[in-house]
Structures are given as C-alpha cells and as structure tokens.
Amino acid sequence: MPELRTERLTLRRWQESDLAPWAAMNADPEVREHLGAALTREQSDASVALFQEEFDQRGYGWWAVEVRETGEFVGFAGLDRVEDHLPFTGIEIGWRLARSAWGHGYATEAARAVLAFGFDTLGLPEILALTTATNLRSQAVMRRIGMTRDPADDFDDPNEPEGPLRANVVYRIARAEPTS
Template sequence: MTTELITSRLRLRQWRDSDRPAWAALNADPEVREFFPDLRTPEQSDASLDHFRSEIDSRGWGWWAVELQATSELLGMAGLDPVDEELPFTGVEIGWRLAREHWGHGYATEAARAVITYAFEVLELPEVLAIAAVGNKRSHAVMRRLGMTELETFTDPTQPPHLAESVVFSIKNL
C-alpha cells in the first residue's frame, strides 16, 4: 500500500504522469541542481520519476512527490531512501528537492518534518541521516531547523571531486 503524508499545506504522495513536465523543469534548473553533478534531460527526469514510483509501490515509502494542497501544484520531492552502499556509513537518509520558485516558504522543512515523523512512528527507525555537499548551506539550515546534529564531514565517492566533500547530519528517535 502506498503511503501519503499530509501536512497543513502539503501532500506527499505517489508520483503521477502529470508530474513529468514540472519535475523535468525542476531538474533542468541550474540553481536547483547546483549541488548535483549535472542537469537532467527530460528523459532522465522521467526515468527518475519511474524509479521513485516503483520504489514507493514496492515498499510503501521513498521519494514522494510534494504538492501544495491548495492548488495541487507539484513543488518537488521529499522522502527517505537507504544510504548508498558506497558511503562510509549505513542507515536511511532523508532528502528534499524543490523548484526554485518554492524556496523560502518553509515547504522543505514542513515536508521533512512529516517524513521524520513517518520514519520514527511508522517505520520505527532508530535514526535518520541527511547528507549534503559542504557548500549546500540552504540544506544545512533545513537540517538544523529539523533538530538534526552535524556528525562529520566525509568524502562522498559517488560525487564528482568538486561536490565530494559532504556533511552528514543525524536525528535520533528518542
């Protein structure tokens, strides 16, 4: 069963085919992709949407589409995923990515709070991690607003050299 998370303003839900144009535009924006290796083509964005949808279908959670309830507009994504096997630690990470026009409204923090609640209350995870490039100060600020603690700086082998220096944050299920 696919889970939806609802907040006062947002719905985190399964992806729809109608999300494809907005998701592709978000992934083609150089500011949104500043801390990712490259921009994404529409085909690459479609492939990621299909992958996210498949993971949510198979386990009930993952990278959810985030929509504004008032308008049903796709804002981006937020969710959980197991940490990449190549990283020097294990666990489940939280993440988010919003279209630039939706930055600065508290949506990332609101969505992430719902995700953390789900991770702790439903999945009963002992801890949730967040990973970001050292230079990604906007994401670091969200992590701190969520009550996450900075653990360490490390070299992420999955990223190109100019993005490899990364920080991992943690929040524990108390």
C-alpha cells in the same frame, strides 16, 4: 503508498502531470547546483519510475510534494537507503524543491512529515541527511528539523571528482525514546 498531509502540503504518489515540472526542476542549474549535472527529460522520467518501484517494494521512498491550496507540484521529499558506495549505512531523508517554492518553509514542513513517518510508521531508530558542504540551505533545514552534525561523520564522496560536490556533511537524528 501512504499519503502524508501537513498544514500546507500533500506528499503523495507521483502523477503523470508531475513529469514536466519535475523535468524542468532537474534541468534548472540552480536546483542542480549541489546535485551535479542537469538531467535530460528521459533521465528525469526514469527517476520517477524508479521512485515508484522502490516505494512499492519497500513501503517508503520519495513522495511528490504539492501545495494543498493550489494543487501545484513543487518537488519531492522522502526517505531512501544510503548509497552502497558511502562509508556508512542507514536511511536518509531528503528533499528537492522548485526554485519558486524556495523560501516558503515547504522543505522544513515536508521533512518534518517524513521524519514522523520514518520514526512512527517505519520504527526507524535513526535518520540521516547528507549534502554537500557548500549546501547551506539544506543544512539549515536539517538543523530546523532537529538534526545535528558531527564533523567526524563528514566524508568525501568517492563518486565525485575534486570540486564542490566532493566534500559532504552528515546530519543525524535519533528517534525519541518514549517517556514512561
């Protein structure tokens, strides 16, 4: 699993010490506002085991994100396959940070590193980002990293009941073609 470094962050393999703060994030109703119900500690721990397994199998996935200066775990960022039940296919970028890490530009910084990995290392032609229509903070990050939204791509998640998590938006960015 490659490690990614930015000016302020390290995106790395998950560690045992990440489990408790990850579980706390997944139990925080504000962090989960656009994601659905809070996770139990067992569900949260199981998600990390799945992240590690998928990364080992595919060579990409969800990195743990820590602040380089302090070593503090602040969330995750990475790439995943678009879920099978959605009306399109591709690779999506995502991030989730603890509330204490909001407002510092960490999501944008981590996302830029993940985009570079996806395009430069994996050679992906395009990367998508999905979120609920009400998640304006994540949409702002998507725009900051150069993604654009086509409302024709927006969709209702068939796995969500009527409510604020059902309507979703899609942002896209294509790999820049090399100049000759």
